[in-house]
Amino acid sequence: MKKYLVLAAAAVLLFASCKDESNYINYERDDSYADTDGDGIPDVAEQPGTSFYNLPLYDWGARPNQPDLFIHIAPMNPATEDGGMMLQKKALDRVKAKFLENGIALHFDVGSDGLYEGYDEITRRGTDAYNLSGRSHMVPYSQYIDISGENYSSNLNDLMDEYMPSNRKQIFYFMVMGSEQYTYNGSSGIAYLFDRRFLITLAGWGLGFGTNSTLGLSYENIENYTVNTQASTIMHEFGHTLGLRHGGDINENYKPNYYSIMNYLYQLNGLPRIGTNEWDRYYYERYMESEDYPYQNDVDNWADKMTTSYPDSYYTDSYNYAFLLPIDFIDSPFSSTYNMDFSYGAGGDLDETALDETLGLRQSGSGSIDWNGSGTDDSPVTENINVSDTVYGTGTTTLSDFNDWGNLYFYYNNVSAGAARTLHNEEAEIATECVPRRPVLPLMETH
């Protein structure tokens, strides 16, 4: 009897893995369908035995009571040993977990290759392994890649046109895990606002694996750094497609009380821990900024303030040339407790003409921050505290937090099923600087 049971179980397993999707009821976009969770997928297409534009979204995890965002990832063939191009599964895990905490299900689809654990490529199947399609999404290596343009050997828009199946363009976001940009070489990524396309360019960032005896970094430290940098950058660029700017709803950057990784102050170093050295990212930024713009501030002063609490962060090279690294920060990018998040908008305002230094970042439980580096906690203080933003951060104004999570824009929830179906790339680019509008999708291609 046991033998038969084993046999039957194996047969069921095999049968289950070979679902016949041709019997699924297929739906396409129709404005009359209800969409309870506002993710752009009608409720009827988030039921068992259904598909949406012939994509089995329910089987891939879509449900009618949670926003489901599908992301088609096209990894560029790394061609080199640059860890910045090797998309880490753990990075996707962290981004997915953060969205899930906020009730949003992310469904990454890397395809059958181009996903890594360390330097090892993994090619498992299934939703947990981010391989929904079972096919390769890989695009050819190119030393440079940009968002558009003719001077580069590769660009995001052409890759989407060429490599993303047309039915996926009805519901998937599109991400390329690329190399580096030509003119903006070194930019961690780039994205269209209120859109579905974004590009990660972390080649040449020194990301990788191993140990570093000079800096006292373990394998775990360096792995954390690579994973956290990728995760933060993916979440940041994806955040742009969801309508978030560097100041939340505005472009003003480096606002310390905008507690979000959309803020450059926190994108690569993570969010500071409120109430425990919550000043560290700010002081470090002032120190770094003072080095590049020595006429603005006192490098040594900001360095001294850092090393008071982080004495081991000073590194001196063989020529006695000293500098600071954020290795020992609480929840640093080298740690497993690294904190990346969008803001919940809970922070109070910071009036740069009347700062109360005892109130710090103005979150619940905040400690003090010496905004002007005077050595004492004063009030009121006048100081431009987002000086690193040389465009929007000049002068002294009132800086505000923003509720990112409460204001996400889901591209496909704003897609019309109407007849006027042309979305030209240039039009979309202009839209990035405008108020979001209701986009329309190109017609399905027929096969």
Place this chain on the structure above:
Amino acid sequence: MRRFCIAFFLILIPLVSCTSLGKKDNPVPAESRSENTTLIPRTTGPVNSWNIENDRLVIQGEEPVSIIYDLGKSASKAALNSAETYRYSVRKRPDGPTITLTLYRGNEEILLAFQGIREGAVLNGLEVQAEGENTVLLKSSDREWIIQENKKTLIDWGEGEYTVYVSRIGRGTLADQPPFRCNLILLKK
């Protein structure tokens, strides 16, 4: 027996296909998994050799370092061949790093290369300002020069005459593109 065989294969085949799909051969040799030196944002040391490949100047010293370098090999050969030591620093920023490479002959700075510099940066006493679409304004304490992109320009500054070369001027309009950035090389004659 036959049933056993069928059951065996029915279980074995999915198991084998799952596990064999798990991992590919490791593409990176084991030795590169040990010491990771690319994280050090600043290094100094002797110049053992140099090369320009794929638009990058690569200095082989105690640690290999590289920077985008658009001036070309022939114009730089003499200086690069006489370089004895280097200093290299990287500041990582989300919208792209700023990288500085200085080459020395003795205590003399013979080549300074900057990648991704932003408007207002002060480089060894020279302030960089955005100018026209394809030009950059360099300002010392008492003089100014307008430098054309992708064109060698001679300036008298500080302790001598320098060839200045500006490339890849970028004026970003999208998120994560800085409003101004460029690469700049100062090569001592």
